[in-house]
Amino acid sequence: MILWEYLKLDATSMRPRKVTLADIAAKTGYGTNTVSLALRGSTRISQAARDLIRGVADEMDYVPNKIAASLVLNRSNTIGLILHEITNPVLTSVAHMVQKTLGKHGYSVLFASSNGDPEEELKAIAAFRARMVDGLLIYPIAHSNVDHFKALRRNNFPTVLLIHTDATGIDAVGIDERKGAFDATNHLIERGHRRIGTLGPSFTSTVGNVGKLQGLSRCT
Numbered sequence: 001m002i003l004w005e006y007l008k009l010d011a012t013s014m015r016p017r018k019v020t021l022a023d024i025a026a027k028t029g030y031g032t033n034t035v036s037l038a039l040r041g042s043t044r045i046s047q048a049a050r051d052l053i054r055g056v057a058d059e060m061d062y063v064p065n066k067i068a069a070s071l072v073l074n075r076s077n078t079i080g081l082i083l084h085e086i087t088n089p090v091l092t093s094v095a096h097m098v099q100k101t102l103g104k105h106g107y108s109v110l111f112a113s114s115n116g117d118p119e120e121e122l123k124a125i126a127a128f129r130a131r132m133v134d135g136l137l138i139y140p141i142a143h144s145n146v147d148h149f150k151a152l153r154r155n156n157f158p159t160v161l162l163i164h165t166d167a168t169g170i171d172a173v174g175i176d177e178r179k180g181a182f183d184a185t186n187h188l189i190e191r192g193h194r195r196i197g198t199l200g201p202s203f204t205s206t207v208g209n210v211g212k213l214q215g216l217s218r219c220t
Helices: 002-006 021-028 032-039 049-061 065-071 090-102 118-130 146-154 176-190 207-219
Strands: 078-083 109-112 135-138 159-161
Touching: 021 032, 021 049, 032 049, 078 090, 078 118, 090 109, 109 118, 118 135, 118 146, 146 159, 176 207
Parallel strands: 078 109, 078 135, 135 159
Antiparallel strands: none
């Protein structure tokens, strides 16, 4: 059965009721507050009680409700990462390292792809904000059209573009593709080369290639 068909099935008939703190409390004889503290490792609860409560929680396959916790703490320890092209090996490599690095600091990563569609980019941003991510890392579709990201920053929503951009009012980390292409082409010109070719995908296929074309054009 494919996942989409599974998701369309009646949830009440396919999914068991989630175990709650109250269920663990009823089985252990402790109050829900004590159970909550024990599962969070609080030293206010004796080691024996913590071991008992954790054992019962494991038996009952208890899964903490991170959504409820994020509402209380006003943070989810989750970062949203939006790629503009999921098949690009450079971007997937970056995504792998982002997930690995953030994981070391206790953060989870939610992934999405805009597939080169501005509307999909906006939908992904809205979906991540609805899921209360603590911030966004994003490869935007366009380097120049960043007004919607500036709006996020004005509203104190942490957002970092993973590109080089000359735009002000937005945080960004990336390679200056334009300058890199300019320096490489100029290096060849200074050594007497005049017929300079380029190899690669369409210059308009990705945002990075647009910057390379601009750098190349400055030398010709």
